[in-house]
Amino acid sequence: MHHAETETGLFGSLVLFGLLIPSIAVGVRRLHDTGRSGWWTLIWVIPLIGTIAWLVFTLQDSTPGANEYGPNLKEIPI
Template identity: 55%
Template sequence: MNWYLYALKKYAVFSGRAQRQEYWYFFLINLVITLVLGFADHLLSTPGSEEGTGLLGGVYSLAILLPSVAVGVRRLHDIGRTGWWMLLSLLPVLGFLILLYFFVQDGQPGTNEYGPNPKEENDMGHMTV
C-alpha cells in the first residue's frame, strides 16, 4: 500500500524514475480498487453500471488517470526511454503489448538522463550514504 500512496503523492510528477516495484504495486492496487468499485457499481446499479463502467468506477478512473500516466512515464524513464512512449497506449493491442514489455524490464543501472537509479535509494526516496 505504501507504493500506491507514494505514487499518489507524486501524482503529477513526470520527471525522475520509478522502479518496477513502484509501478507494479500501483498497478495491482489500482486493479483491486477498480474491481471492488465495479462490483459496488453493479450491486448499487449506479448509472452506467450496465454498460461496464458505473458511476463509482468512472469517477475513480478519472481521479487516477493523471497519477497513472505519471508513474508510467517515470517507469519508462527508469529504462532510459522518453515518456512519449506512453502514447502507445492509444494503440489497441500492439501498444499494450509493447508497453508491457517495457514495464517489466529492469531499470538502467546508475544515473541516466532522467535521474538516479531508484534501486540505489532506500526508504522510498532517501539516498543511501
Template identity: 55%
Template sequence: MFINILGGVKLLKMLFMIIQGLFALALLIPSIAVGVRRMHDIGKGGGWILVNMIPLIGSIWFILLAIKDSEPGPNRFDK
C-alpha cells in the first residue's frame, strides 16, 4: 500500500518492506500460540493448526474448529 504511494523512492520502499517483514515476524509466534491454545481448548492437539496449509479448504476447516465450543471441564491438556 505505502510502497505504491512512494513511487520511485527505492530507499523508502526498502525501509517499509523491512518494517513490514519485522512486523510479520513479530506477530508470527503469538499467532501460532493462540491457535495452539484454541485447539487445546476444544480437545485437539496443537498440530491441528497445520490444517491451514491445505489450500482453501484448510482455512475453512480451521475456522470451523476455532468457533467450536470449548470442552466443559478439564481436558487432556490441562495440568
C-alpha cells in the first residue's frame, strides 16, 4: 500500500486550493494596476499565446496616475 503518496497528494491538493483564490486576486489586482479588467486573467486558458499575453500584461508598469480601478499606489507618498 502506498499510503504516503496518498497523503502527499491530499496535502498538495489542499495547498493548491488554498493558494488558488489569493493567486487569482493578486493577478486581478496586477491587471487593474495596468488599467485592464480582471477578466483578462482568463486569457491564460488559451494555450501558449494566452500565457504569453498574460505574462506580458502583468510585467508591464502600472499606468501613471489614477485609473478606473483606483490610484497608482507607486505614486502615493509614504
